[in-house]
Amino acid sequence: MTTLQARELVKDFTVRSGWRRDRLRAVDRVSFELTPGRTVALVGESGSGKSTIARMIARLERPTSGGIVVEADGGARVPDREYRDHVQMVFQDPFASLNPFHTVEHHLVRPLRLHGLPSGPEQVRALLDRVSLPGELASRRPHELSGGQRQRVAIARALAPGAKVVVADEPVSMLDVSIRLGVLNLLARLQREESLAVLYITHDLATARHFSDDILVLYKGRVVERGPADDVILSPRHPYTKLLAEAAPNPEARGRVFTVDQAEVERAGRAAAYDHVTGEWEEVA
Numbered sequence: 001m002t003t004l005q006a007r008e009l010v011k012d013f014t015v016r017s018g019w020r021r022d023r024l025r026a027v028d029r030v031s032f033e034l035t036p037g038r039t040v041a042l043v044g045e046s047g048s049g050k051s052t053i054a055r056m057i058a059r060l061e062r063p064t065s066g067g068i069v070v071e072a073d074g075g076a077r078v079p080d081r082e083y084r085d086h087v088q089m090v091f092q093d094p095f096a097s098l099n100p101f102h103t104v105e106h107h108l109v110r111p112l113r114l115h116g117l118p119s120g121p122e123q124v125r126a127l128l129d130r131v132s133l134p135g136e137l138a139s140r141r142p143h144e145l146s147g148g149q150r151q152r153v154a155i156a157r158a159l160a161p162g163a164k165v166v167v168a169d170e171p172v173s174m175l176d177v178s179i180r181l182g183v184l185n186l187l188a189r190l191q192r193e194e195s196l197a198v199l200y201i202t203h204d205l206a207t208a209r210h211f212s213d214d215i216l217v218l219y220k221g222r223v224v225e226r227g228p229a230d231d232v233i234l235s236p237r238h239p240y241t242k243l244l245a246e247a248a249p250n251p252e253a254r255g256r257v258f259t260v261d262q263a264e265v266e267r268a269g270r271a272a273a274y275d276h277v278t279g280e281w282e283e284v285a
């Protein structure tokens, strides 16, 4: 059993405007926990800080402050050198994340070898099978696959080291609408059957509700609402979540109007966050 705790994550960037250099706080004291067999969705519009959080978890970006702790069996803290055995990413663009010169087999053998695991044809076939791809795809190169198949290969590669925490950053937003559901269903099945802890990053509230247990709503780098998926989507409390919920296609909520506007969102801002579990607003200084 592996869990990941993000504690008070902060990320500042320095941005230049002319001669001036300003500090931009892209992520502001964000905390959450990923536990086996559960999916947490991180939702928010473009620029809210979602990818920066994903990049910090993937160790592509260092937090300005705060930290990420991964604990494996028995609660022992995973040392840095073993981090990638436990935590893997699935990125938005499967084409960019796969090397066009290498076969599917190569993409899967490499992480197996890197983590000292058996890496023969049998293991490659087993990985393809886990993501519902036929074994004969092993000899193909990425351009010979459909977008959905490519993303399945990317998921198989993430699973290869035996990772139990998977961060999926907009994993279907670049795929045809017709195949998105298949890939999301695959992630849901893996999460269920293999007890993965999944962080699903998306701007799409409808899939966040359907595919996650808990939702964190991110607004300008801060969590403004959190709780079980249905509570957040069907009974949103923060004006920003209401705005998102209103805009999302949701049959059960048809005709529901919260009558919030951007000005109200700005007023409520990031000063308080609503937690559906405690039923309380938490003031944020």
Ligand SMILES: Nc1ncnc2c1ncn2[C@@H]1O[C@H](COP(=O)(O)OP(=O)(O)OP(=O)(O)O)[C@@H](O)[C@H]1O
Pocket: 013, 014, 015, 024, 026, 044, 045, 046, 047, 048, 049, 050, 051, 052, 053, 203
């Ligand atoms: N390397 C960087 N240097 C400066 N600013 C950055 C950098 N990376 C991200 N930002 C800024 O941080 C904020 C959060 O960006 P981030 O990409 O995390 O948002 P996002 O919610 O993932 O958006 P999207 O859905 O468009 O990817 C934005 O204002 C962005 O411009």
